[in-house]
Amino acid sequence: MDVLVIGAGPTGLLLAGDLAKSDVDVTVVERRDRESHLSRAFSLHARTMEQLDARGLADELLRIGTRVRSLRPLGRVDIDFSGLRTRFPFMLITPQWEVERLLVRRAEEAGVTMLRGVQATAIRQDPDGVDVDVSYPDGATATLRARYVVGADGAGSAVRRSLGMPFPGKPVVSSMMLADVLLEREPDRILNLAGNEHGFTFFAPFGDGWYRVIAWDRARRVPDDAPLTLAEVRDTTRRTIGDDLGMHDPRWLSRFHSDERQVPRYREGRVFLAGDAAHIHSPAGGMGMNTGMQDAANLGWKLAAVLQGRADDALLDSYHAERHPVGRAVVRVSHALLTAVTARTRLVRALRIVAGAVAHRLGVVEARAARGISGIGIAYRTPWGAHPLTGRRVPDLRLAGEPARLYEALRQGTFVLVGREVAAVAAPWAGRVAVASPAAGLRPTLLVRPDGYAAWAAEDPTPEEVGKALTRWLGEAPARRREPSRAMTGRRHAPARH
Numbered sequence: 001m002d003v004l005v006i007g008a009g010p011t012g013l014l015l016a017g018d019l020a021k022s023d024v025d026v027t028v029v030e031r032r033d034r035e036s037h038l039s040r041a042f043s044l045h046a047r048t049m050e051q052l053d054a055r056g057l058a059d060e061l062l063r064i065g066t067r068v069r070s071l072r073p074l075g076r077v078d079i080d081f082s083g084l085r086t087r088f089p090f091m092l093i094t095p096q097w098e099v100e101r102l103l104v105r106r107a108e109e110a111g112v113t114m115l116r117g118v119q120a121t122a123i124r125q126d127p128d129g130v131d132v133d134v135s136y137p138d139g140a141t142a143t144l145r146a147r148y149v150v151g152a153d154g155a156g157s158a159v160r161r162s163l164g165m166p167f168p169g170k171p172v173v174s175s176m177m178l179a180d181v182l183l184e185r186e187p188d189r190i191l192n193l194a195g196n197e198h199g200f201t202f203f204a205p206f207g208d209g210w211y212r213v214i215a216w217d218r219a220r221r222v223p224d225d226a227p228l229t230l231a232e233v234r235d236t237t238r239r240t241i242g243d244d245l246g247m248h249d250p251r252w253l254s255r256f257h258s259d260e261r262q263v264p265r266y267r268e269g270r271v272f273l274a275g276d277a278a279h280i281h282s283p284a285g286g287m288g289m290n291t292g293m294q295d296a297a298n299l300g301w302k303l304a305a306v307l308q309g310r311a312d313d314a315l316l317d318s319y320h321a322e323r324h325p326v327g328r329a330v331v332r333v334s335h336a337l338l339t340a341v342t343a344r345t346r347l348v349r350a351l352r353i354v355a356g357a358v359a360h361r362l363g364v365v366e367a368r369a370a371r372g373i374s375g376i377g378i379a380y381r382t383p384w385g386a387h388p389l390t391g392r393r394v395p396d397l398r399l400a401g402e403p404a405r406l407y408e409a410l411r412q413g414t415f416v417l418v419g420r421e422v423a424a425v426a427a428p429w430a431g432r433v434a435v436a437s438p439a440a441g442l443r444p445t446l447l448v449r450p451d452g453y454a455a456w457a458a459e460d461p462t463p464e465e466v467g468k469a470l471t472r473w474l475g476e477a478p479a480r481r482r483e484p485s486r487a488m489t490g491r492r493h494a495p496a497r498h
């Protein structure tokens with residue numbers, strides 16, 4: 001097989017679906033034998049919604065989720081998403097299992113082989129591929145071989161351990177309580193987060209009457225497996241926000257702790273780490289699942305391009321180069337949000353709130369936070385082009401004709417060339433690039449990567465310049481390719497160099 005993805009969480013599922021859509025032979029092994037109906041994550045941010053839109057999945061989630069226009073983690077400071085220039089200027093509250101359900105459906109429809117109840121136990125790689133030892137529920141074992149392996153197997157990643165990859169960082173908060181409950185009284189905001197000298201409590205609605213409560217009692221430290229009762233959650237909530245909102249009938253009670261950690265390398269030879277296997281932090285800001293899915297969106301098209309001979313191996317190094325700094329920034333932002341709500345003393349909390357109020361007056365800090373948390377502000381530093389748009393997120397441009405939006409055009413899973421009178425130049429790459437004309441007003445010609453970032457941009461390029469960019473990113477045009485006899489030239493076409 002071409003790619004073995006280990007773990008069918010949101011990261012592994014999105015990646016496997018992308019690969020299969022690009023005709024890559026992909027198998028997923030997942031140790032759970034059925035889908036999970038317990039949700040850790042419950043928020044989707046704007047950039048992830050855009051990625052889902054580019055796969056035709058966002059509208060279904062919009063119908064079931066609850067939109068939250070702003071977060072208020074620091075007293076008066078509002079992290080307001082409503083000013084973001086995106087089709088999704090909000091955070092969407094929806095349980096992780098709904099996201100996974102859509103991703104499973106898409107992956108299966110695209111032809112992914114799903115092996116459920118199968119656990120990866122060890123990996124070994126050589127220059128040509130990777131062997132993965134797996135165990136089946138009946139105790140049988142086998143070794144699967146793939147050209148590439150992606151460890152999307154979560155925070156305790158067996159792939160990471162098998163690589164001997166360090167996971168540096170530290171625990172940041174312990175003894176957090178999680179309860180999914182019904183309420184007698186609704187909170188006054190959709191998302192409620194408040195804290196005092198006793199700890200903090202956070203409420204979020206699932207949209208179907210159930211609420212997620214995360215509560216933390218500063219004075220109580222117990223192991224994650226210590227039994228948790230609703231009475232303890234109610235008591236903490238009353239002491240931290242003054243009201244337990246009449247919570248009752250919990251369907252899930254659990255304790256958890258959070259570490260902040262990140263691997264130093266996202267790639268080790270033929271093995272990649274993505275999602276929680278590569279980076280973890282507390283739920284503050286609700287960014288973990290979002291970041292993992294965006295790792296997957298970055299890696300999928302690159303693996304497909306290399307496997308299909310359209311790009312050389314160096315393109316795969318850009319996965320680490322682009323996504324590691326994003327992971328580091330996410331850990332930092334999440335840390336800042338967490339420390340704001342867990343500050344030990346009134347004085348420190350007050351100072352943070354004052355700092356927050358100053359930031360509020362400056363406005364700019366909140367705007368940056370909204371762009372950071374939502375993922376809309378992510379841009380990749382790339383050595384591949386001088387135009388200022390290169391490496392930047394391309395917004396959902398209006399197009400002339402059908403499809404009417406860029407993110408609809410991206411649903412084919414290929415690059416999209418947006419420009420005027422470029423169709424003839426791009427024709428030899430049919431199947432590797434979709435061509436779209438911009439609606440009035442857009443100047444530069446843009447080559448948009450399948451993950452929605454600009455690979456190349458130019459003002460009024462010549463056909464030769466467009467052709468050069470296409471060759472660089474899509475490989476030699478199949479229709480143009482002449483296979484000269486090796487006897488005549490002694491050379492073969494090399495894949496595109498990046």
Ligand SMILES: Cc1cc2nc3c(=O)[nH]c(=O)nc-3n(C[C@H](O)[C@H](O)[C@H](O)COP(=O)(O)OP(=O)(O)OC[C@H]3O[C@@H](n4cnc5c(N)ncnc54)[C@H](O)[C@@H]3O)c2cc1C
Binds near residue numbers: 040120153275292
């Ligand atoms: C309380 C809480 C609230 C959160 N809220 C949010 C939020 O609102 N928004 C957000 O973005 N994030 C949130 N997160 C984080 C989010 O849940 C994770 O970041 C996300 O699940 C990571 O996805 P993943 O696919 O990388 O890993 P996972 O979801 O952990 O999936 C890994 C998969 O791999 C499987 N697996 C593991 N080991 C093996 C093996 N050896 N062989 C085969 N399969 C294996 C597992 O069974 C699992 O299905 C929250 C986390 C917690 C704890």
